[in-house]
Amino acid sequence: MEIRLAGSGDTEAIRAIYNHEVTTSTATFDLVERSLEDQKAWLAARAGAFSVLVAEIDDEVAGFASLSPFRERAAYRSTVENSVYVAAEHRGRGVADRLLGNLLEVARTSGFHSVIARIGGNNEASTALHAKHGFREVGVERQVGRKFGRWQDVTVMQVVFDEA
Numbered sequence: 659m660e661i662r663l664a665g666s667g668d669t670e671a672i673r674a675i676y677n678h679e680v681t682t683s684t685a686t687f688d689l690v691e692r693s694l695e696d697q698k699a700w701l702a703a704r705a706g707a708f709s710v711l712v713a714e715i716d717d718e719v720a721g722f723a724s725l726s727p728f729r730e731r732a733a734y735r736s737t738v739e740n741s742v743y744v745a746a747e748h749r750g751r752g753v754a755d756r757l758l759g760n761l762l763e764v765a766r767t768s769g770f771h772s773v774i775a776r777i778g779g780n781n782e783a784s785t786a787l788h789a790k791h792g793f794r795e796v797g798v799e800r801q802v803g804r805k806f807g808r809w810q811d812v813t814v815m816q817v818v819f820d821e822a
Contacts, residue, residue, distance in 0.1 A: 704726065
């Protein structure tokens with residue numbers, strides 16, 4: 659498995675992985691699949707410190723992870739939000755673990771102080787993955803989204819680098 663920065667040639671693979679989650683899971687609260695143009699714009703917006711990493715197995719993108727701004731106000735600039743998605747056929751192979759570990763190193767070396775994970779739909783695997791990487795639960799937003807005809811909670815987890 660190779661972990662590397664995503665490039666424009668990864669756009670369709672990232673879109674396919676993400677859109678599968680849009681239509682089948684509560685890992686994202688998006689209800690509409692991304693178009694190719696939307697995915698290109700999303701990837702372009704994450705240049706520089708707001709990185710996107712891909713995991714590649716046998717020349718195939720098996721998953722991706724990204725950093726996004728946490729909030730727009732200036733005081734939040736040192737905090738980012740992370741996302742990790744793995745193609746269904748590659749789950750259980752350590753892809754998410756490697757992606758998140760590498761993504762946290764990118765966040766740390768880019769000078770970010772805090773990373774937030776917002777985990778939708780009682781996703782126990784994602785909660786356990788983040789806990790393994792030092793995230794702690796800091797709250798639960800109750801019934802903040804509605805998907806598949808049910809109210810969904812969001813578990814908020816956080817890791818702080820060099821905590822004061």
